[in-house]
Amino acid sequence: xxxxxxxxxxxxxxxxxxxxxxxxxxxxxxxxxxxxxxxxxxxxxxxxxxxxxxxxxxxxxxxxxxxxxxxxxxxxxxxxxxxxxxxxxxxxxxxxxxxxxxxxxxxxxxxxxxxxxxxxxxxxxxxxxxxxxxxxxxxxxxxxxxxxxxxxxxxxxxxxxxxxxxxxxxxxxxxxxxxxxxxxxxxxxxxxxxxxxxxxxxxxxxxxxxxxxxxxxxxxxxxxxxxxxxxxxxxxxxxxxxxxxxxxxxxxxxxxxxxxxxxxxxxxxxxxxxxxxxxxxxxxxxxxxxxxxxxxxxxxxxxxxxxxxxxxxxxxxxxxxxxxxxxxxxxxxxxxxxxxxxxxxxxxxxxxxxxxxxxxxxxxxxxxxxxxxxxxxxxxxxxxxxxxxxxxxxxxxxxxxxxxxxxxxxxxxxxxxxxxxxxxxxxxxxxxxxxxxxxxxxxxxxxxxxxxxxxxxxxxxxxxxxxxxxxxxxxxxxxxxxxxxxxxxxxxxxxxxxxxxxxxxxxxxxxxxxxxxxxxx
Numbered sequence: 001x002x003x004x005x006x007x008x009x010x011x012x013x014x015x016x017x018x019x020x021x022x023x024x025x026x027x028x029x030x031x032x033x034x035x036x037x038x039x040x041x042x043x044x045x046x047x048x049x050x051x052x053x054x055x056x057x058x059x060x061x062x063x064x065x066x067x068x069x070x071x072x073x074x075x076x077x078x079x080x081x082x083x084x085x086x087x088x089x090x091x092x093x094x095x096x097x098x099x100x101x102x103x104x105x106x107x108x109x110x111x112x113x114x115x116x117x118x119x120x121x122x123x124x125x126x127x128x129x130x131x132x133x134x135x136x137x138x139x140x141x142x143x144x145x146x147x148x149x150x151x152x153x154x155x156x157x158x159x160x161x162x163x164x165x166x167x168x169x170x171x172x173x174x175x176x177x178x179x180x181x182x183x184x185x186x187x188x189x190x191x192x193x194x195x196x197x198x199x200x201x202x203x204x205x206x207x208x209x210x211x212x213x214x215x216x217x218x219x220x221x222x223x224x225x226x227x228x229x230x231x232x233x234x235x236x237x238x239x240x241x242x243x244x245x246x247x248x249x250x251x252x253x254x255x256x257x258x259x260x261x262x263x264x265x266x267x268x269x270x271x272x273x274x275x276x277x278x279x280x281x282x283x284x285x286x287x288x289x290x291x292x293x294x295x296x297x298x299x300x301x302x303x304x305x306x307x308x309x310x311x312x313x314x315x316x317x318x319x320x321x322x323x324x325x326x327x328x329x330x331x332x333x334x335x336x337x338x339x340x341x342x343x344x345x346x347x348x349x350x351x352x353x354x355x356x357x358x359x360x361x362x363x364x365x366x367x368x369x370x371x372x373x374x375x376x377x378x379x380x381x382x383x384x385x386x387x388x389x390x391x392x393x394x395x396x397x398x399x400x401x402x403x404x405x406x407x408x409x410x411x412x413x414x415x416x417x418x419x420x421x422x423x424x425x426x427x428x429x430x431x432x433x434x435x436x437x438x439x440x441x442x443x444x445x446x447x448x449x450x451x452x453x454x455x456x457x458x459x460x461x462x463x464x465x466x467x468x469x470x471x472x473x474x475x476x477x478x479x480x481x482x483x484x485x486x487x488x489x490x491x492x493x494x495x496x497x498x499x500x501x502x503x504x505x506x507x508x509x510x511x512x513x514x515x516x517x518x519x520x521x
Contacts, residue, residue, distance in 0.1 A: 295331020
C-alpha cells in the first residue's frame with residue numbers, strides 16, 4: 001500500500017468524468033472480501049487508508065440490523081484512498097432501516113471510490129409529505145459529508161423512501177454511469193453542511209426515473225455539471241405541501257432544480273415525460289412539471305438566494321405539459337444562458353413566472369427591484385428550437401408501452417395507441433432501468449433523417465444518438481429483465497425502409513437487425 005500525491009479537482013466546468021478521474025491519483029488498494037454481514041463488519045473494523053472492501057455476495061438486513069451501533073452498515077469515517085467494490089452485488093435493507101441510518105455514509109474522508117454497488121431500500125415504505133412549519137423527512141440512503149474527491153461509478157439506488165443520494169459540504173464528487181429510481185422525495189441533492197458549501201459536483205451518464213419530486217437539486221453548491229444523462233418521469237407526485245392560495249397544496253416543480261449557488265452547467269441531457277399527478281393546477285397549467293426549474297423565490301430580497309451562473313445547453317426536452325425551462329417568481333439569475341436546446345412537445349422552451357415582466361415586481365420584502373431589469377438577469381438565448389409534434393405533445397403522459405401501429409402500409413413503433421389509425425399489438429416496457437446494464441436497457445424511438453416518398457419513417461434503437469442515421473424522438477421505455485415473469489424478446493426487423501418490431505428472431509423472412517430487449521404482454 002502507498003499514498004499518492006493528490007491533484008485537487010475543483011473545476012468540473014472544464015471537463016467531465018474522465019477529467020475528474022484523470023486528475024486524481026487513486027491509490028492502490030488491498031482488498032478485504034465480505035460475503036456476509038459479519039465479514040463486512042470485520043472488514044469495516046479493520047479498514048485503513050488505501051484499503052478496499054470487496055463484496056462477494058448479495059447482502060440483506062432488516063431494521064436495526066442494518067444500523068449496528070446506530071451507524072450505517074457501510075461507512076467510511078476519516079479515511080483516505082478507500083474503495084468499496086460492490087462487484088455488481090446488492091445491499092437490500094428492510095423494515096425501518098431507512099429511518100435509522102443511511103445505507104452508506106462517507107464522512108470526513110477523501111479519495112473514496114464506490115463502484116458497482118446496488119442499494120435496494122424497502123419499496124413498501126414511503127416518506128410522509130412535507131408541510132410548512134413541520135419537520136420534513138430528510139433521511140438519506142447514500143450520504144457524503146465534509147469530504148473531498150468522492151467518486152460513485154455504476155452505483156444504483158432503488159426505492160429510497162426519502163432522499164437517495166446527498167452531498168453536504170463536499171469538495172469534488174462524481175456520480176457516473178449510475179441510476180436512481182423511485183426516491184420518495186429527491187433523487188440526488190447537493191448542498192451545504194452548515195456554512196460549508198458543496199463544490200465540484202459532476203453527474204454524468206446517469207439515469208433518474210420516477211423520483212417523487214426533483215431528480216437532481218443543486219442547492220447552494222458551485223461548479224456543478226449535469227451532463228449526458230436521462231431524466232424521465234420525475235416530479236411525478238408533489239410531496240411539498242406549501243403551494244396554492246392557502247399554502248397547503250402539493251407543489252409542482254422541475255425534474256432538475258437549481259434554486260441558488262454558483263456556476264452550474266446542464267448540458268447534453270434527455271429530459272422527458274414531465275407530469276405531476278397531484279400538483280396544484282390551473283386552467284392553463286395542468287399537472288405542470290418543467291424539465292428545469294431555476295431560481296429561488298426570494299432572490300430579490302436575499303442575496304444568498306441567487307444563482308450566479310447557469311448555462312443550459314444542447315439538451316433535448318420532450319413531452320412536458322408546460323415550458324421546458326421555468327424561472328421562479330422573485331428569482332435572480334446572473335449570467336443565465338440558454339443555448340442549442342430542443343423542446344419538443346412542450347408549451348415553450350422558456351417561461352418566466354411573469355411573462356410580462358421577467359422578474360416579478362410586486363410582493364413583500366422586495367428590496368432590489370433594479371435587478372429585474374438588469375441585462376445579466378435575463379436569459380441569453382441562441383440556437384434553441386421549439387416544436388409541438390403530435391406524437392410528443394401529450395401533456396407529460398406516458399405509459400411505457402410500445403404500440404405497433406400501421407398507416408399507409410408502413411409500420412410504426414409508437415408510444416401512444418392513438419398515434420396511427422391501425423393497431424397491431426402492444427408490448428409493456430419498464431420505467432425502471434435495467435440493473436447492472438450501462439444505459440439501463442433504454443429503447444429509443446428515432447426518425448430517419450431522409451424521407452421516403454415524402455414520408456419520414458421511425459425505427460427503434462438502443463443508441464440515444466440513433467446510430468447516426470436519424471434524430472431522437474423519445475424513450476419508449478426500458479427493457480424488462482430477460483428472466484422476469486412473462487418476458488419475451490423483441491427484435492428490430494426491416495423490410496426495405498420499413499423498420500418494425502417482431503417477437504420472432506426470423507422476422508418472417510425479413511432482415512433482422514438485432515435484439516432490442518424484452519417486454520411483457
